Amino acid sequence: MTAFWCLVRRDLRLAFRRGGDSVNVMIFFLLTITLFPFGVGPEQAILMRIAPGVIWVAALLAAMLSLDGLFRGDFDDGSLDLMILGPLPLEMIVLAKCLAHWLATGLPLVIVAPLLAVLLSMDGEGFTTLIGAMLLGTPILSLVGAIGAGLTVSLRGGGVLISLLVLPLYIPVLIFGVGAVDAAVYGLAARPHILILGAMLIAALPLCAWASAAALRLSVE
């Protein structure tokens, strides 16, 4: 277990030193969302209606931006080989890297999301649900993304390919994420949506770790 946390700490330190990824993802998220009032007009009723969907779609796209780097750095400089030789199973290496990736890029999205909800004049009722749904949903984005990142790590310029592989898999998260917030805004029960998001997260933990590790094994050959 020490190796697990050691890897998480190192990845966070690297993310913090470079800074680029986390900040880029946040700025992308902010910019995309501020485009909408310009695009659809400042009419409050329309913005209120589309706010949950816009925030979630922007979050999916933002999360995808940083996926290419999830394994690429360690693959290119040979670190991944040495990690595999170490005491940690590859599945746990994937989970550690996903956790660090989420802390560095997913969590900041959750933190700024309420601010953007205000910008889109979303109803205050939905704020806690939005945060809750994103806390459950954004780790799924990192985990599912790890499959795409693992498959494309040995390809040059695999960035676009990742989007094509991963975006369709993000649809369930989008549906239930938006569903939860919509339900809360309209005074319906958000609980079922949240529970399904939670179930998806629990299922994604082992499944994505396994699939991503299998993809990485092929890439390391």
Added chain:
Amino acid sequence: MARGLACVRGGRRVFDSVDFAVAPGGALLLHGANGSGKTSLLRIVAGFLDPAGGELTWNGRPFEDEDHDPDGASFGIAYVGHLDAVKRALSVAENLTFWADYYGSGVTVAGALDRLGIGHLASLPARFLSAGQRRRLGLARLLAAPASLWLLDEPTVTLDEDSIAIVEALIAEHRADGGMVMVATHAGMSLPEAGILTLGAAS
């Protein structure tokens, strides 16, 4: 030891029925022209590549068994390949500390860095290292994360003569402790009583 190892890369048979054995305290030098499969052989032994044929055993048991043995602390593989696994954003000491912690060796890294002659660079960000210094940092991992079998792929590339002498001394100490070494090299390294395996020219 290995019996009848074969390797196929990209549909091309790189080598066939390669046999070798390394005893505790032993060393094996891999020679061969470019493309004769030295790196592939080391990567097969490390477990990154599946051999196309043949088997690898450790004390008479297949490699995989021992590798996943929960108390297999006695058996570990250290691999130093063409890539140095050095993170440019971390300092020299941080790079090495990570690997020492990751492998749970509990070794202090200062000694390992001093041994490789880069102790004075410990707090320098690794992106300022020269190629040879990066390579020395990669080799310092052998001391920071001890393993019984060292797989060294062209360890002396980019190293100056003094450093090569250091590497030879490290290998000698490792063997004196009962460790094993497999070295792929073009440059002549002086390893006393080392076995030599020459991989045939690619066909």
